[in-house]
Amino acid sequence: MAPRDLSLPESAGPRPPGAPALDPSDRGRLLAGAHHDPHALLGAHPVPGGIVFRALRPFARSVAVVVDGERTPLASEGDGLFSAVLPLGAIPVYTLLVAYDGDEQEVHDPYRFLPALGDLDLHLIREGRHEQLWKALGAEPMTHQGVTGTRFTVWAPNAQGVRLATDFTYWDGTAFPMRSLGACGVWELFLPGIGEGTRYKFEITSRYGHRFLKADPMARRTEAPPNTASIVHASHHEWGDAEWMAHRGDVPVHAAPFSVYEVHLPSWRPGLTYRQLAEELPSYVKELGFTHVEFMPVAEHPFGGSWGYQVTGFYAPTARLGTPDDFKYLVDALHRAGIGVIMDWVPAHFPKDDWALARFDGDPLYEPGNSQRAEHPDWGTFEFDFGRTEVRNFLVANATYWCEEFHIDGLRVDAVASMLYLDYSRDSGQWTPNVYGGREDLDAMAFLQEMNATVYRRNPGVVTIAEESTAWGGVTRPTDSGGLGFGLKWNMGWMHDSLEYIGKEPVHRKYHHHEMTFSMIYAYSENYVLPISHDEVVHGKQALVSKMPGDWWQRRANHRAYLGFMWAHPGKQLLFMGQEFAQGAEWSEEHGPEWWLLDPGYVAAGDHRGVQDLVRDLNTLYRATPALWQRDTDPGGFRWVLCDAADDNVFAFLRYDADGTPLLAVSNFSPVVRHDYRLGVPDEVPVWYQALNTDAARYGGSDVTHLDGIKPENGGITLTLPPLATVWLTPSSV
Template sequence: MAKKTKQTESTPVVDDGHFSLFTEYDIYLFKSGKHYKLYEKMGAHVVTHNGVEGTYFAVWAPNARVVSVIGYFNHWRDGVHKLSARWDHSGVWEGFFPDIKHGEAYKYAIYSNTGDFVEKADPFAAYAETPPRTASIVWEPKYEWKDQEWLEHRRQLAGKPKPYSVYEVHFGSWRRKTEENNRALTYPEMAHELVDYVKDLGFTHVEFLPLMEHPFYGSWGYQLTGYFAPTSRYGSPEDFMYMVDCFHRAGIGVILDWVPSHFPGDAHGLYKFDGTHLYEHADPRKGFHPDWKSYIFNYGRNEVRSFLISNAMFWMERYHIDGLRVDAVASMLYLDYSRKDGEWIANEYGGNENLEAISFLKEMNEAVYKDFPDAVTIAEESTSWTGVSRPTYIGGLGFGQKWMMGWMHDTLHFFQLDPVHRKYHHNEITFSIIYAFTENFMLPLSHDEVVHGKGSILGKMPGDEWRKFANLRLLYGYMFMHPGTKLLFMGGEFGQSSEWSHERSLDWHLLQYDVHKGVQTLMRDLNAFYKNEPALYQHAFDNKGFRWIDYGDRDNSVIAFQRLSDHKEDLLVVVCNFTPEVRYHYRIGVPYRGQWKEVFNSDLKRYNGGDVINSGLIPTSPVKYHGQDYSISLTLPPLAITVLKLERELNEFELKDIGT
């Protein structure tokens, strides 16, 4: 055992020729679950020790008897490059080897105290071989970032209202090079093609389904083995950094899907890492996920908490990621999630809440927002759990936003109905406002709604081609005018007609047809309109930004509401007609007397609509309506949304002149 030497909190241990990146304080933080930058210590790091360059390795394997680094450099033979167990009983094994260089493939060969022998990829690897190969790669990414202006802009906007329109992307199937054996684009290629596309359409953010290393492409990235490594399928870590940099320089934020809920049982992954249930619970009633046939992290183990929180911090610090969308939060919160009686273990109070996971999520959010107050965490949480996006100091989980799954399901169900039946389901389109401000909601039309036989969003719309596309344009218009931030899965923006498949490209050829081109033009205009109208985002999570005009006209399947900012000149009046009937002389109550103007209409000819519009200025009438002192008479286009704005409020002298 090495002799201990005196050290400070920031000084690595060097004694008897033994080199370590860890200090005693690092180990204290690690064992207490409070080390949020483990990636600076764990894994493989190219360093210079005593004037010699080599690679330092550190891995947590407390139940190991012998740990070696294996690779081509030793013909994959264990016992040649042995690591040493630290003297502090931390379970960390480490070693420095001058003959192992940057770019070398490696694994850990572990003989367990249980008698098992396993070969594992490095949980902290910065890079990995391209699947189906499974080794880690020694890699020290070197990249000169050029996104300082973006980061400063992000910092200045922290905590302030801003438009948030997200384009959700599965990297490998967005667009493929069909002339090159149908291959996916690389990070550098996407840095130009996708960046230009997202910027042209006006989305504020792009969100990628998980891009951390994963062995099975068909998992869409949700079964991770390399939590700290961008998948090598599309390029190097530097290539990934370049892509993020390009998004930022184009004024577009980058969100990554993050999966702290479960991991696969692949032999080279985290499962039974040192021959024991190290990262996961040993009892399958807590440690095995029946839906995904994967393994659940042991959130009560401090070292596991350090691993996961460090991972969240890693992507924001090292890769300048602007936010994390946290997958399957509901499965983490409930011990009986997707389990029958007898298949789960109650908590210490007899309840079904996973107290350890709740504590972990709160701590993760606190850590992220402490260091990155200008970033965002978004929960995919499908239940009525209270306070998901509320601060932890008032009992919330601390997320910045939460997916509004109820809105998504109710809205899609309503739109799938033939319009003749919609009046009987009117409450499905109005119910969301009852709870719209209980969380910081994001409205998602996500990848989950266009797979597993559900068809495309366009395919859900009823009727003939005209009605399908009119319904789709109405859906998107309603989504953008509804309180909350927005998310749309790729392909939806031009009316992809077939169900999404991860094995092939989107159907880009559809853009040769006017109906699909019209939807894409609508999406471009919606994003521009959203960003230019403070009433749509200033109070996105607050009832100050919304007021009903009429939610009860079920016979005509019409709803009308106001969107508001702190300035009355920003006020918008929104009217949705959910039937294919043109409604002439439809009266709407308005709060101000003057001249109104139609500023958005989803039935415009430029969207391949019928061009039923309200042209010119629309004067108010002194007729009281909908509880307002004034009203206007409109023509409501069929299966369409129309938005109006006060062009000019008339003063008392002008009112006398026109005799009103």
């Protein structure tokens, strides 16, 4: 039923009495967006003679209040303010009729609602202990006091005032000032009738009087770059991965097979959305036998050329490929295919874009106040203030957010070393020692410990992985023993040394033999992943096959032999996309892998398919052979057979599973066949069978192979070693 129009002509009698004038200071601060409590001025309040109704509606032609179906006009006070006093004894339920040129809308008044954020939430935010911070801050569609709308909340403790600017206000925040909820620094506004898909930003007035628009740090959805607005979002995805989630933690990750395919989603198949990727990526990864995929950062970032490592939207998957629910669909599809999902997570730094986190409320907030400490010297970014409880909470909650809301199985934490050292990339005089006079960042240590402990406690089966490039002790030691608490650590030393070795001409490799054996000196000091990642195939470093010396045949042979050595070496494996089929060119985020190399019409397609077939077989045998993964962190699971044959470029070692069943890996990094090569092996194995030979013809090799079993004699076996190849031998035939 339409409200009755009680507006009166001039001769029909007096209008409702005017409202008491606002205090000039309050009025000025309200209109300037610098008032801490607009709800005390706007909405309905008792006054002598009744209830005053006051609304702030810039550009409105008229505003009326509707009570029990009766419409009463409000008088204009100028500057978009409208008010009137109604002779009522109590504040009623009411709506507003707001008329613009050619349009009239009946709306609930945002300023008649109590705060939609509870005291417990505010307490946890202030203490820095809100482990589900995304449910308290940001934009939350909800029903509040019986009315459907969206609660907007933001942490901006240094602001004079905060207003909500939206697409439907043409990015002018005047109509929707937010209220401060006290010492915690949170500002709040419940906006009735506003739901999913609304684009918004926060209009902040700093303590210095500057006014600017900021994207929501807690936004769960964003516009696609180069646009920068936040979008109100509620998830409607129905998960189908219950079985995966129930069993993903049955075996501890360090004692389970873990072979990772690293992917840059926007360029894996350029142009595909999350949902389209879900139709192709799981089947490809499953066919190749990898246990996990690792996504380079998916959180929103303005510059695609950063590959996602300069994040502005820490709680939002990049909109370039679809919505948050679309990303969930992709994760779900991978889980249903039996593939775990790891994502790169970037808490070390953030870019200086003026619409994002930098100087968020006009002062350093997420970054340290000390400019020397705030600036990251390598990347032109800001570092996080790990010593501030709210900032630490923002990041800890973000880590668990991806695990809980998106069912992510692991977080690979980027640039850990840059967080741990106060003098990272800084010269003398550019950093200040900690309270003990050392170079360790104690706040960053505490943050990483808290993050790891929280993630593991809240998300059984999840693993955290450190990209940490120094000899920091205890990266994967539990936090209750003083360690940082990561589950795994990238073995950057192994990566660097082994690539140095394999890049040498075979004639020179004998002088670098130790670079392939040194990793075993420290192999059990941490729980390691062996990474051949995106960082090793860009910026002039060349693709993996192109690092190899020799002609095309030799480069491929070296590539295959190296992968065979890598898969047998203690530690988990990670291989970047394109390297699984020996792409010769460096990776480009614009073009992605060179899939055309596998096209049947390409003259050398067989060469690349041979390497791809090898990777498939490596993963298949790896998963079926507990000796290769069950005792990765146990020194008793490894024994050198031959580590000093530098002149021959030969390495041989044994891996053992929990029952003592061995696998023998032999690598010949020389381009010559070595006949009658003697190796000492355990007497308890009656016959050794070739399980894998990277020189097999089907992989593109010369097919120097062992078709029959090999029986030990006098405490050893005699082999013919194929050129530039790795051979795996097991006690049973495959």
